[in-house]
Amino acid sequence: MARLALGVDFGGTKVLASVVDVDTGKVMGTGKKKTDSTDGPEELMQRIFDVARKAAGKAGTEMGDITGVCVGIAGQVDVERGILVGTANLSRSVVDLPMAKLLKDELGIPAIIRNDVQIAAAGEFRFGAGKDIDDFVVVFVGTGIGGGIVRNGEIVAGSAGNAGELGHTTVQVGGRVCGCGAHGHLEAYASRTGMTRAMLGELRRGRKSVLSEMMPDLDPADPAVAPFKSGMIREALKLKDEMVREVIDEGGTYLGYGLANVVNFLNPTRIILGGGVIESVDAYFEAAETSTRKQALAHAGQAVQIERAGLGDFSGVIGAAVLAADAATS
Ligand SMILES: [Zn+2]
Structure with missing residues:
Protein backbone atom coordinates (compact mmCIF):
# COMPACT_ATOMS: atom_id res chain seq x y z
CA MET A 1 0.00 0.00 0.00
CA ALA A 2 1.18 3.54 -0.77
CA ARG A 3 2.65 5.51 2.13
CA LEU A 4 0.67 8.74 2.19
CA ALA A 5 1.47 11.98 3.98
CA LEU A 6 -0.04 15.44 3.94
CA GLY A 7 2.07 18.44 2.96
CA VAL A 8 0.89 22.03 3.40
CA ASP A 9 2.64 25.07 1.92
CA PHE A 10 1.47 28.34 3.46
CA GLY A 11 2.79 31.17 1.32
CA GLY A 12 2.21 34.88 0.86
CA THR A 13 -0.68 34.55 -1.60
CA LYS A 14 -2.02 31.02 -1.25
CA VAL A 15 -2.11 27.97 0.95
CA LEU A 16 -1.71 24.68 -0.90
CA ALA A 17 -2.21 21.22 0.62
CA SER A 18 -1.51 17.89 -1.05
CA VAL A 19 -1.75 14.26 -0.10
CA VAL A 20 1.47 12.76 -1.47
CA ASP A 21 2.69 9.23 -2.02
CA VAL A 22 6.04 9.74 -0.29
CA ASP A 23 7.74 6.79 -2.00
CA THR A 24 7.17 8.12 -5.52
CA GLY A 25 6.52 11.84 -4.96
CA LYS A 26 3.18 11.51 -6.74
CA VAL A 27 0.57 14.08 -5.73
CA MET A 28 -2.68 12.19 -5.04
CA GLY A 29 -5.01 15.10 -4.23
CA THR A 30 -4.76 18.84 -3.66
CA GLY A 31 -6.68 21.63 -1.96
CA LYS A 32 -5.95 25.34 -2.42
CA LYS A 33 -7.13 28.64 -0.94
CA LYS A 34 -6.06 32.28 -1.08
CA THR A 35 -4.38 33.62 2.04
CA ASP A 36 -5.47 36.82 3.76
CA SER A 37 -3.06 39.01 5.67
CA THR A 38 -5.88 40.19 7.97
CA ASP A 39 -6.33 36.65 9.33
CA GLY A 40 -6.15 36.15 13.06
CA PRO A 41 -4.84 32.85 14.47
CA GLU A 42 -8.22 31.04 14.27
CA GLU A 43 -8.86 32.05 10.65
CA LEU A 44 -5.34 31.09 9.67
CA MET A 45 -5.68 27.62 11.20
CA GLN A 46 -9.16 27.17 9.72
CA ARG A 47 -7.75 27.90 6.27
CA ILE A 48 -5.20 25.10 6.78
CA PHE A 49 -7.82 22.61 8.08
CA ASP A 50 -10.06 23.35 5.07
CA VAL A 51 -7.37 22.75 2.43
CA ALA A 52 -6.08 19.68 4.29
CA ARG A 53 -9.53 18.05 4.29
CA LYS A 54 -10.09 19.03 0.67
CA ALA A 55 -6.78 17.40 -0.33
CA ALA A 56 -7.69 14.20 1.53
CA GLY A 57 -11.11 14.17 -0.15
CA LYS A 58 -9.59 14.66 -3.61
CA ALA A 59 -7.13 11.85 -2.91
CA GLY A 60 -10.05 9.63 -1.89
CA THR A 61 -8.48 8.87 1.47
CA GLU A 62 -9.35 9.21 5.16
CA MET A 63 -7.23 11.29 7.57
CA GLY A 64 -6.63 8.08 9.52
CA ASP A 65 -4.75 6.55 6.54
CA ILE A 66 -2.32 9.48 6.39
CA THR A 67 0.94 9.01 8.33
CA GLY A 68 1.37 12.64 9.30
CA VAL A 69 1.15 16.29 8.33
CA CYS A 70 3.77 19.00 7.95
CA VAL A 71 2.98 22.66 7.41
CA GLY A 72 5.66 24.87 5.92
CA ILE A 73 5.00 28.55 6.51
CA ALA A 74 6.75 31.77 5.53
CA GLY A 75 7.80 32.86 8.96
CA GLN A 76 9.92 32.27 12.00
CA VAL A 77 9.30 28.74 13.18
CA ASP A 78 10.30 27.05 16.43
CA VAL A 79 10.71 23.56 14.97
CA GLU A 80 11.32 21.79 18.29
CA ARG A 81 8.20 23.09 20.00
CA GLY A 82 6.04 23.27 16.87
CA ILE A 83 5.34 26.96 17.34
CA LEU A 84 4.97 29.67 14.71
CA VAL A 85 6.84 32.53 16.38
CA GLY A 86 5.77 35.20 13.89
CA THR A 87 5.63 36.11 10.21
CA ALA A 88 6.90 39.21 8.40
CA ASN A 89 4.66 38.88 5.34
CA LEU A 90 1.52 37.04 6.46
CA SER A 91 -0.67 37.91 9.40
CA ARG A 92 1.03 40.24 11.87
CA SER A 93 -1.46 39.38 14.60
CA VAL A 94 -0.23 35.78 14.71
CA VAL A 95 2.43 35.43 17.38
CA ASP A 96 3.58 32.30 19.24
CA LEU A 97 0.91 30.08 17.67
CA PRO A 98 1.19 26.40 18.75
CA MET A 99 0.50 25.15 15.24
CA ALA A 100 1.70 21.56 15.59
CA LYS A 101 -0.54 20.92 18.59
CA LEU A 102 -3.58 22.56 16.97
CA LEU A 103 -3.05 20.46 13.82
CA LYS A 104 -2.75 17.24 15.79
CA ASP A 105 -5.86 18.04 17.86
CA GLU A 106 -7.96 18.86 14.81
CA LEU A 107 -6.74 16.29 12.26
CA GLY A 108 -5.81 13.50 14.66
CA ILE A 109 -2.45 12.68 13.04
CA PRO A 110 1.19 13.47 13.97
CA ALA A 111 2.05 17.04 13.00
CA ILE A 112 5.19 19.13 12.55
CA ILE A 113 5.90 22.60 11.20
CA ARG A 114 8.80 24.00 9.19
CA ASN A 115 9.88 27.13 7.36
CA ASP A 116 8.31 27.29 3.87
CA VAL A 117 11.58 27.19 1.95
CA GLN A 118 12.95 24.31 3.99
CA ILE A 119 10.02 22.19 2.79
CA ALA A 120 10.70 23.27 -0.81
CA ALA A 121 14.36 22.29 -0.33
CA ALA A 122 13.22 18.86 0.94
CA GLY A 123 10.97 18.40 -2.11
CA GLU A 124 13.66 19.37 -4.60
CA PHE A 125 16.17 17.16 -2.76
CA ARG A 126 14.01 14.04 -2.81
CA PHE A 127 12.28 14.32 -6.18
CA GLY A 128 13.28 17.55 -7.98
CA ALA A 129 16.30 19.47 -9.35
CA GLY A 130 18.48 18.43 -6.40
CA LYS A 131 17.82 14.70 -6.39
CA GLY A 310 12.02 20.77 -10.90
CA LEU A 311 8.68 20.47 -9.11
CA GLY A 312 7.26 23.92 -9.87
CA ASP A 313 4.46 24.91 -7.51
CA PHE A 314 4.59 21.52 -5.79
CA SER A 315 8.16 21.59 -4.36
CA GLY A 316 6.82 22.74 -1.01
CA VAL A 317 3.88 20.37 -0.52
CA ILE A 318 5.87 17.34 -1.71
CA GLY A 319 8.79 18.23 0.57
CA ALA A 320 6.47 18.85 3.51
CA ALA A 321 4.85 15.45 3.01
CA VAL A 322 8.28 13.76 2.89
CA LEU A 323 9.31 15.48 6.14
CA ALA A 324 5.98 14.58 7.79
CA ALA A 325 6.42 10.90 6.88
CA ASP A 326 10.09 10.91 8.03
CA ALA A 327 9.11 12.48 11.37
CA ALA A 328 6.17 10.12 11.91
CA THR A 329 8.28 7.00 11.33
CA SER A 330 11.51 8.04 13.09
ZN1 LIG B 1 13.87 41.93 6.01
Missing part, protein backbone atom coordinates in the same frame (compact mmCIF):
# COMPACT_ATOMS: atom_id res chain seq x y z
CA ASP A 132 21.22 13.84 -7.95
CA ILE A 133 23.39 15.89 -5.53
CA ASP A 134 23.60 16.40 -1.77
CA ASP A 135 24.90 19.95 -1.61
CA PHE A 136 22.78 22.82 -2.93
CA VAL A 137 20.83 25.94 -2.05
CA VAL A 138 17.23 26.62 -3.10
CA VAL A 139 15.91 30.14 -3.36
CA PHE A 140 12.22 30.90 -3.92
CA VAL A 141 11.08 34.29 -5.10
CA GLY A 142 7.48 35.25 -4.39
CA THR A 143 5.95 37.95 -2.24
CA GLY A 144 9.14 37.47 -0.21
CA ILE A 145 12.42 35.66 -0.88
CA GLY A 146 13.28 32.51 1.04
CA GLY A 147 16.25 30.19 0.90
CA GLY A 148 16.93 26.64 2.02
CA ILE A 149 20.30 24.92 2.39
CA VAL A 150 21.04 21.24 1.81
CA ARG A 151 24.52 20.27 3.00
CA ASN A 152 25.85 16.70 2.99
CA GLY A 153 22.33 15.48 2.24
CA GLU A 154 20.78 17.22 5.25
CA ILE A 155 18.60 20.30 5.42
CA VAL A 156 20.41 22.91 7.48
CA ALA A 157 17.80 24.40 9.82
CA GLY A 158 20.07 26.64 11.90
CA SER A 159 20.02 26.94 15.69
CA ALA A 160 16.74 28.87 15.68
CA GLY A 161 15.32 27.29 12.52
CA ASN A 162 16.03 30.32 10.33
CA ALA A 163 19.03 29.23 8.24
CA GLY A 164 18.66 30.28 4.62
CA GLU A 165 16.64 33.47 5.19
CA LEU A 166 18.32 35.04 2.18
CA GLY A 167 15.53 37.59 1.69
CA HIS A 168 16.53 39.28 4.93
CA THR A 169 20.21 39.68 4.16
CA THR A 170 21.44 43.18 3.41
CA VAL A 171 22.27 44.22 -0.16
CA GLN A 172 22.00 47.99 0.28
CA VAL A 173 23.22 49.84 3.36
CA GLY A 174 20.49 52.22 4.55
CA GLY A 175 18.25 51.05 1.69
CA ARG A 176 14.52 50.47 1.33
CA VAL A 177 12.49 49.39 4.36
CA CYS A 178 11.81 45.64 4.34
CA GLY A 179 8.61 43.88 5.48
CA CYS A 180 10.54 42.83 8.60
CA GLY A 181 11.26 46.47 9.50
CA ALA A 182 14.99 46.53 8.73
CA HIS A 183 16.64 48.47 5.88
CA GLY A 184 18.17 47.37 2.58
CA HIS A 185 17.20 43.70 2.69
CA LEU A 186 17.25 41.70 -0.54
CA GLU A 187 13.51 41.05 -0.65
CA ALA A 188 12.75 44.79 -0.56
CA TYR A 189 14.43 44.92 -4.01
CA ALA A 190 14.09 41.55 -5.71
CA SER A 191 10.79 40.02 -4.50
CA ARG A 192 7.53 40.52 -6.37
CA THR A 193 6.49 42.84 -3.55
CA GLY A 194 9.69 44.88 -3.82
CA MET A 195 9.55 45.10 -7.61
CA THR A 196 5.86 46.04 -7.50
CA ARG A 197 6.70 48.88 -5.12
CA ALA A 198 9.40 50.07 -7.53
CA MET A 199 6.98 49.96 -10.49
CA LEU A 200 4.31 51.84 -8.53
CA GLY A 201 6.93 54.49 -7.71
CA GLU A 202 7.75 54.90 -11.41
CA LEU A 203 4.02 55.20 -12.26
CA ARG A 204 3.61 57.86 -9.58
CA ARG A 205 6.44 59.79 -11.20
CA GLY A 206 4.43 59.77 -14.41
CA ARG A 207 6.34 57.05 -16.32
CA LYS A 208 4.30 55.59 -19.18
CA SER A 209 3.68 51.87 -18.99
CA VAL A 210 1.29 49.28 -20.42
CA LEU A 211 0.56 48.40 -16.78
CA SER A 212 -1.74 51.46 -16.65
CA GLU A 213 -3.74 50.03 -19.58
CA MET A 214 -3.68 46.49 -18.20
CA MET A 215 -5.00 47.72 -14.83
CA PRO A 216 -7.21 50.76 -15.57
CA ASP A 217 -8.38 50.95 -11.93
CA LEU A 218 -4.89 50.89 -10.49
CA ASP A 219 -4.08 53.73 -8.09
CA PRO A 220 -0.26 53.81 -7.83
CA ALA A 221 -0.52 55.88 -4.63
CA ASP A 222 -2.62 53.26 -2.83
CA PRO A 223 -0.31 51.58 -0.29
CA ALA A 224 -2.52 48.45 -0.29
CA VAL A 225 -1.90 47.49 -3.95
CA ALA A 226 -1.21 43.73 -4.06
CA PRO A 227 2.06 42.52 -5.64
CA PHE A 228 1.70 42.24 -9.42
CA LYS A 229 1.26 38.71 -10.75
CA SER A 230 4.17 37.10 -12.62
CA GLY A 231 1.91 36.47 -15.63
CA MET A 232 1.17 40.17 -15.92
CA ILE A 233 4.85 41.09 -15.66
CA ARG A 234 5.62 38.61 -18.43
CA GLU A 235 2.83 40.11 -20.56
CA ALA A 236 4.19 43.65 -20.09
CA LEU A 237 7.69 42.48 -21.11
CA LYS A 238 6.27 40.81 -24.20
CA LEU A 239 4.80 44.20 -25.10
CA LYS A 240 8.34 45.65 -24.71
CA ASP A 241 7.44 47.83 -21.74
CA GLU A 242 10.56 49.82 -20.93
CA MET A 243 9.73 50.68 -17.33
CA VAL A 244 8.84 47.09 -16.38
CA ARG A 245 12.00 45.86 -18.13
CA GLU A 246 14.17 48.25 -16.08
CA VAL A 247 12.63 47.20 -12.78
CA ILE A 248 12.87 43.48 -13.63
CA ASP A 249 16.52 43.85 -14.66
CA GLU A 250 17.24 45.73 -11.45
CA GLY A 251 15.39 43.16 -9.32
CA GLY A 252 17.16 40.25 -11.01
CA THR A 253 20.51 42.01 -10.60
CA TYR A 254 19.88 42.48 -6.88
CA LEU A 255 18.93 38.81 -6.57
CA GLY A 256 22.28 38.01 -8.20
CA TYR A 257 24.09 40.09 -5.57
CA GLY A 258 22.36 38.03 -2.90
CA LEU A 259 23.19 34.76 -4.69
CA ALA A 260 26.83 35.80 -5.18
CA ASN A 261 27.05 36.21 -1.40
CA VAL A 262 25.71 32.68 -1.07
CA VAL A 263 28.24 31.36 -3.61
CA ASN A 264 31.16 33.02 -1.85
CA PHE A 265 30.03 32.02 1.61
CA LEU A 266 28.88 28.43 1.05
CA ASN A 267 30.30 27.52 -2.37
CA PRO A 268 27.39 25.20 -3.24
CA THR A 269 27.46 22.91 -6.30
CA ARG A 270 24.08 24.17 -7.46
CA ILE A 271 21.58 26.95 -6.83
CA ILE A 272 17.98 25.98 -7.57
CA LEU A 273 15.64 28.90 -8.22
CA GLY A 274 11.87 28.67 -7.95
CA GLY A 275 8.67 30.68 -7.66
CA GLY A 276 6.35 32.23 -10.25
CA VAL A 277 8.58 35.08 -11.34
CA ILE A 278 11.54 32.72 -11.84
CA GLU A 279 9.40 30.26 -13.78
CA SER A 280 7.67 32.71 -16.07
CA VAL A 281 9.94 35.75 -16.47
CA ASP A 282 13.09 34.80 -18.40
CA ALA A 283 14.60 38.31 -18.22
CA TYR A 284 14.56 38.15 -14.41
CA PHE A 285 16.21 34.73 -14.28
CA GLU A 286 18.85 35.81 -16.80
CA ALA A 287 19.67 39.06 -14.97
CA ALA A 288 20.04 37.08 -11.74
CA GLU A 289 22.34 34.51 -13.32
CA THR A 290 24.51 37.15 -15.03
CA SER A 291 24.99 39.22 -11.90
CA THR A 292 25.62 36.14 -9.73
CA ARG A 293 28.50 35.04 -11.96
CA LYS A 294 29.84 38.60 -12.20
CA GLN A 295 29.72 39.36 -8.47
CA ALA A 296 30.93 36.03 -7.11
CA LEU A 297 34.58 35.04 -6.81
CA ALA A 298 35.72 34.07 -10.29
CA HIS A 299 36.10 30.33 -9.99
CA ALA A 300 33.13 29.62 -7.72
CA GLY A 301 30.95 32.01 -9.75
CA GLN A 302 31.70 30.24 -13.03
CA ALA A 303 31.43 26.75 -11.59
CA VAL A 304 28.13 27.07 -9.75
CA GLN A 305 25.15 25.52 -11.56
CA ILE A 306 22.07 27.73 -11.62
CA GLU A 307 18.85 25.89 -12.44
CA ARG A 308 15.12 26.25 -12.15
CA ALA A 309 13.19 24.14 -9.60
